[in-house]
Amino acid sequence: xxxxxxxxxxxxxxxxxxxxxxxxxxxxxxxxxxxxxxxxxxxxxxxxxxxxxxxxxxxxxxxxxxxxxxxxxxxxxxxxxxxxxxxxxxxxxxxxxxxxxxxxxxxx
Amino acid sequence: xxxxxxxxxxxxxxxxxxxxxxxxxxxxxxxxxxxxxxxxxxxxxxxxxxxxxxxxxxxxxxxxxxxxxxxxxxxxxxxxxxxxxxxxxxxxxxxxxxxxxxxxxxxxxxxxxxxxxxxxxxxxxxxxxxxxxxxxxxxxxxxxxxxxxxxxxxxxxxxxxxxxxxxxxxxxxxxxxxxxxxxxxxxxxxxxxxxxxxxxxxxxxxxxxxxxxxxxxxxxxxxxxxxxxxxxxxxxxxxxxxxxxxxxxxxxxxxxxxxxxxxxxxxxxxxxxxxxxxxxxxxxxxxxxxxxxxxxxxxxxxxxxxxxxxxxxxxxxxxxxxxxxxxxxxxxxxxxxxxxxxxxxxxxxxxxxxxxxxxxxxxxxxxxxxxxxxxxxxxxxxxxxxxxxxxxxxxxxxxxxxxxxxxxxxxxxxxxxxxxxxxxxxxxxxxxxxxxxxxxxxxxxxxxxxxxxxxxxxxxxxxxxxxxxxxxxxxxxxxxxxxxxxxxxxxxxxxxxxxxxxxxxxxxxxxxxxxxxxxxxxxxxxxxxxxxxxxxxxxxxxxxxxxxxxxxxx
Numbered sequence: 265x266x267x268x269x270x271x272x273x274x275x276x277x278x279x280x281x282x283x284x285x286x287x288x289x290x291x292x293x294x295x296x297x298x299x300x301x302x303x304x305x306x307x308x309x310x311x312x313x314x315x316x317x318x319x320x321x322x323x324x325x326x327x328x329x330x331x332x333x334x335x336x337x338x339x340x341x342x343x344x345x346x347x348x349x350x351x352x353x354x355x356x357x358x359x360x361x362x363x364x365x366x367x368x369x370x371x372x
Numbered sequence: 373x374x375x376x377x378x379x380x381x382x383x384x385x386x387x388x389x390x391x392x393x394x395x396x397x398x399x400x401x402x403x404x405x406x407x408x409x410x411x412x413x414x415x416x417x418x419x420x421x422x423x424x425x426x427x428x429x430x431x432x433x434x435x436x437x438x439x440x441x442x443x444x445x446x447x448x449x450x451x452x453x454x455x456x457x458x459x460x461x462x463x464x465x466x467x468x469x470x471x472x473x474x475x476x477x478x479x480x481x482x483x484x485x486x487x488x489x490x491x492x493x494x495x496x497x498x499x500x501x502x503x504x505x506x507x508x509x510x511x512x513x514x515x516x517x518x519x520x521x522x523x524x525x526x527x528x529x530x531x532x533x534x535x536x537x538x539x540x541x542x543x544x545x546x547x548x549x550x551x552x553x554x555x556x557x558x559x560x561x562x563x564x565x566x567x568x569x570x571x572x573x574x575x576x577x578x579x580x581x582x583x584x585x586x587x588x589x590x591x592x593x594x595x596x597x598x599x600x601x602x603x604x605x606x607x608x609x610x611x612x613x614x615x616x617x618x619x620x621x622x623x624x625x626x627x628x629x630x631x632x633x634x635x636x637x638x639x640x641x642x643x644x645x646x647x648x649x650x651x652x653x654x655x656x657x658x659x660x661x662x663x664x665x666x667x668x669x670x671x672x673x674x675x676x677x678x679x680x681x682x683x684x685x686x687x688x689x690x691x692x693x694x695x696x697x698x699x700x701x702x703x704x705x706x707x708x709x710x711x712x713x714x715x716x717x718x719x720x721x722x723x724x725x726x727x728x729x730x731x732x733x734x735x736x737x738x739x740x741x742x743x744x745x746x747x748x749x750x751x752x753x754x755x756x757x758x759x760x761x762x763x764x765x766x767x768x769x770x771x772x773x774x775x776x777x778x779x780x781x782x783x784x785x786x787x788x789x790x791x792x793x794x795x796x797x798x799x800x801x802x803x804x805x806x807x808x809x810x811x812x813x814x815x816x817x818x819x820x821x822x823x824x825x826x827x828x829x830x831x832x833x834x835x836x837x838x839x840x841x842x843x844x845x846x847x848x849x850x851x852x853x854x855x856x857x858x859x860x861x862x863x864x865x866x867x868x869x870x871x872x873x874x875x876x877x878x879x880x881x882x883x884x885x886x887x888x889x890x891x892x893x894x895x896x897x898x899x900x901x902x903x904x905x906x907x908x909x910x911x912x913x914x915x916x917x918x919x920x921x922x923x924x925x926x
Binding site for chain 2: 277279280281282283284320322323326327343344345346349350353354355356357360361362
């Protein structure tokens with residue numbers, strides 16, 4: 265059971281509405297990356313990979329994949345900028361959608 | 373404008389029903405993603421970073437008020453209350469649910485619109501000069517030819533799986549407002565010595581990772597041969613274009629690798645073989661399509677409007693808007709209005725549902741029910757009486773669409789970039805917003821004068837950075853956004869591809885770098901009316917490099 269260089273979480277887009285989702289602690293796909301199941305070793309990652317593949321096969325999500333994150337104090341942050349934007353929403357139109365909440369909580 | 377006939381209506385309606393069934397089968401699991409993906413793409417549905425995206429075709433950028441109101445309805449009902457007009461005269465909705473898309477397509481079909489062939493390796497939405505049928509320098513309205521090409525290319529069985537996507541643009545004036553020479557096929561309407569209409573044909577233009585200026589392959593193809601000649605080009609490309617490497621699959625690479633002369637021989641041979649076949653255009657057919665685009669019933673007006681002159685005398689802001697955003701119309705007493713969707717702080721090309729409703733109303737009330745979308749991501753009211761300009765302006769002011777910056781440095785075109793797009797490597801919209809804010813002072817913008825600034829968030833160049841007088845390309849360098857600057861590009865009849873000025877800039881540096889470039893131009897220009905592009909062509913890149921990077925060591 266080797267430890268991963270960086271923790272990972274699984275992500276995909278939900279089939280029906282396209283929403284970005286992450287594989288959550290209870291095996292349910294969640295809309296908030298902070299509720300994602302953080303995987304720190306190969307055994308955990310392989311188990312989640314199987315769950316993600318099954319969700320793909322069950323037509324719940326589309327094309328799941330693992331991303332590197334940092335996870336501290338309940339905050340899960342993707343390492344790649346592209347995935348940071350996927351998690352937080354666009355950096356424009358801050359009056360709308362997920363980015364409005366992200367923006368408001370940062371401003372608070 | 374063109375109205376669907378029975379064939380068009382049946383084709384679009386049956387496609388909606390077919391796609392509804394396909395979506396149901398995808399959601400139920402009967403179709404896998406591998407099966408479904410090519411189907412959804414053929415219907416304009418992408419899966420982007422945060423959601424699905426639906427790209428709706430606006431053929432040659434022309435639409436009426438009813439259609440614009442339907443776009444507003446879709447934005448309001450199924451999306452997040454806005455849409456994004458693109459550099460291909462389309463509109464994109466950023467947040468539709470897959471399960472709503474069949475209803476959206478049904479709504480679109482009810483106003484004779486669709487999303488077919490807005491993606492995939494097929495002939496895409498045919499684009500045209502957004503001032504078609506209105507501009508004072510026009511030889512003929514290019515839209516009848518564009519419509520004939522649309523009909524021919526829609527569901528063309530032979531060209532449904534080309535080596536790569538294929539884009540056609542048509543212009544009807546010597547001044548190219550449609551970047552015609554940067555399309556797979558560019559058509560410029562001309563009259564020959566006998567006065568007959570036809571087209572000059574350019575092939576192999578394009579942007580993306582290998583930008584190329586289109587090459588003239590035939591300086592006059594007669595009107596009756598339009599479809600036969602274009603079909604001959606497509607057939608030669610379809611047979612010989614590379615399918616082994618998607619980065620070398622566009623016709624521009626075929627032209628480059630084969631050589632124009634040899635390719636022209638193949639095209640001409642195929643053309644000779646088919647020119648007297650079924651594609652020969654009967655004069656009556658062309659004239660009947662042309663009738664759909666007949667000029668509206670203009671009033672006979674003086675070319676000087678005392679109402680306009682009085683309003684200008686009273687209002688400096690209005691005068692400024694008229695000077696930049698109203699262009700010469702072929703009909704005396706009328707003007708062409710550019711509604712710049714480029715207000716400070718806004719995303720280029722974005723319009724809210726209520727703004728779309730306002731535009732629809734203005735089109736209906738003041739422009740013979742006609743609107744246009746430009747590849748520069750603006751909306752055009754093509755036929756406005758000079759007497760009505762003040763009323764139109766006041767309405768635009770009240771609705772946040774009166775940016776008086778058409779053709780100025782803040783009339784930026786920008787792709788959606790990494791904020792939305794799955795292909796992007798860096799953000800575009802925030803860079804456009806920062807530059808817009810830095811140059812917000814209108815006196816300064818007008819002092820700088822004509823300057824086209826274009827931003828792409830990846831090498832695919834949807835933001836046309838290669839043809840920006842100043843072009844910006846966002847790339848990913850070790851996880852950081854980095855912006856490369858090109859200078860001297862141009863998408864008009866003096867087509868040119870911009871040259872990379874030097875090493876790139878971070879996101880924090882890029883708007884400052886643009887300011888350095890502009891300041892250098894202002895210091896070096898010979899006179900106030902020497903444009904940025906003219907000055908660049910005269911002095912070259914060296915002064916700009918020195919200003920950006922310091923003196924070059926001898």
